Amino acid sequence: MIDTHAHLNVSQFDKDRKDIILRCLANNISIINIGIDYKSSCDAIEIAKEYNLYASIGLHPLDAPEEEFDYDAYKKLICDKVVAIGETGLDYWHKPKGKSKREAYKENQKRLFIKQIDLAYELDLPLIIHCRVAFDDMYDILKTRKIKGVIHSFTGSVDDLEKFLFLGYYIGINGIIFKMDLKDVIEKIPMDRILLETDCPFLSPPSFEERNNPMSLEITAREIARIKNVSLEELIEKTNKNSLQLFNKMVYLF
Numbered sequence: 001m002i003d004t005h006a007h008l009n010v011s012q013f014d015k016d017r018k019d020i021i022l023r024c025l026a027n028n029i030s031i032i033n034i035g036i037d038y039k040s041s042c043d044a045i046e047i048a049k050e051y052n053l054y055a056s057i058g059l060h061p062l063d064a065p066e067e068e069f070d071y072d073a074y075k076k077l078i079c080d081k082v083v084a085i086g087e088t089g090l091d092y093w094h095k096p097k098g099k100s101k102r103e104a105y106k107e108n109q110k111r112l113f114i115k116q117i118d119l120a121y122e123l124d125l126p127l128i129i130h131c132r133v134a135f136d137d138m139y140d141i142l143k144t145r146k147i148k149g150v151i152h153s154f155t156g157s158v159d160d161l162e163k164f165l166f167l168g169y170y171i172g173i174n175g176i177i178f179k180m181d182l183k184d185v186i187e188k189i190p191m192d193r194i195l196l197e198t199d200c201p202f203l204s205p206p207s208f209e210e211r212n213n214p215m216s217l218e219i220t221a222r223e224i225a226r227i228k229n230v231s232l233e234e235l236i237e238k239t240n241k242n243s244l245q246l247f248n249k250m251v252y253l254f
Contacts, residue, residue, distance in 0.1 A: 001221065001236055002030045002243040002250075003214040005087075005128065005152050005172055005197035009033045009043040009055075012201045012211065021051050024214045031214050032247065034087045034128060036060035037067050041077060048081035054250055056084035056128050058116055061091040061109045069112045071119060078123060083247040085120035086128030087152065088113050090141075093132045106134075110141065121147055126246050128152055129169075135160045142167055150195055150246060153203070154185065161185050170195050170246050175203040175212065175220055186227045191238045195246070196221055 003024075008017055008031065024031060032054045035041025041057035048055040057077050059069045074085075090109050095102045120127050127149030131138045135156045142164075151164050152172040161171065171189050174197045176182070196217055204212030205219040218232075225235040244250055 001028065001196060001217050002032070002240055003198050003200075003217050004032050004150065004195045004243050004247070005174065006031050006033050006200050006214050007036070007040075007202075008200070008213070009035070009040050009047055010201065013213075017047070020213045020215070021047070021053070025051070027215065029214050029217060030054070030250075032056055032083060032250075034058075036087055037063045038070070038073065041074065045077060045079065045081055049079075053081075054083045054247065055081050056086050057082055058084075058086040058088040058128065059112060060087050061089050061113065061130060062094070064109050064112045065105075069115045071115055074116075075119060075123070080249065082125070083249045084126045084128045084149075085116050085123070086149070087130050088116040088127065089130035090134035090138050091130060091132045092134045092137075106137070110137065113141065117141075117145055117147060120149070121145070125249075126150065128172075131156070135163075139163050139167075142169075148246060152197060153199055155180060155182070156185070158184055158188055161188055165190070165193060169193075170242060172197045173220065173224055174199045175205040175208075175216065177220065177223060178205050179203070183227055186224055191228070191230070191235075192242060194224065194235075194239055195242055196224075196236075196239045 033044040035044045035057045044055035150170040150172045154171045170193050172195045200212040208216040225232045
């Protein structure tokens with residue numbers, strides 16, 4: 001299996017990162033570690049080089065108030081282990097009080113998101129997109145730009161899903177499906193557009209008895225397979241193929 005969205009590069013894994021990665025590799029799980037700012041993007045690359053994994057580099061929208069996206073600095077990070085730009089996008093869940101502050105907050109996120117779209121377009125890399133309570137603005141931005149990517153940790157409606165499928169995007173599904181009722185959405189996602197992810201250390205499936213990590217991927221895969229009435233083997237085969245098509249710099253080693 002391929003965990004297309006993990007954060008083993010964050011500090012929560014400093015004490016047991018190596019053990020977790022070796023356990024994943026022993027169980028035929030490959031990993032894309034996702035940057036959320038410049039430092040974590042650098043860390044993701046170093047981990048990818050050390051363990052023959054993959055990385056994505058970008059600035060998360062919730063980190064936008066703390067860090068300006070330095071286009072040239074991020075561009076210099078590109079190497080054969082970087083398969084995408086992101087995690088980037090829009091997140092309107094936490095908004096400052098006051099109309100003018102809220103608008104400025106949203107506009108800054110949009111500005112930094114568009115800079116990362118431009119970088120992905122220049123480098124011919126897909127986007128890993130975070131979208132929370134911002135689907136209309138996200139669609140308005142993406143519909144005018146021809147670029148591939150995945151809407152990670154999808155939580156939108158069926159109508160939202162259909163819009164992004166029409167634009168050609170893949171849909172990332174993780175343990176949030178055990179916290180939200182996304183059955184109708186999962187049923188509507190074509191098999192050739194689903195990606196598996198954990199978003200670890202966040203969104204652990206309820207039956208997973210440790211801090212979330214890529215070893216929980218099979219739990220989510222089984223639930224998706226059950227909802228779509230397909231075998232686990234078919235789902236894994238399809239999602240692996242989808243991952244390799246989108247992140248075409250990847251070489252699946254197992």
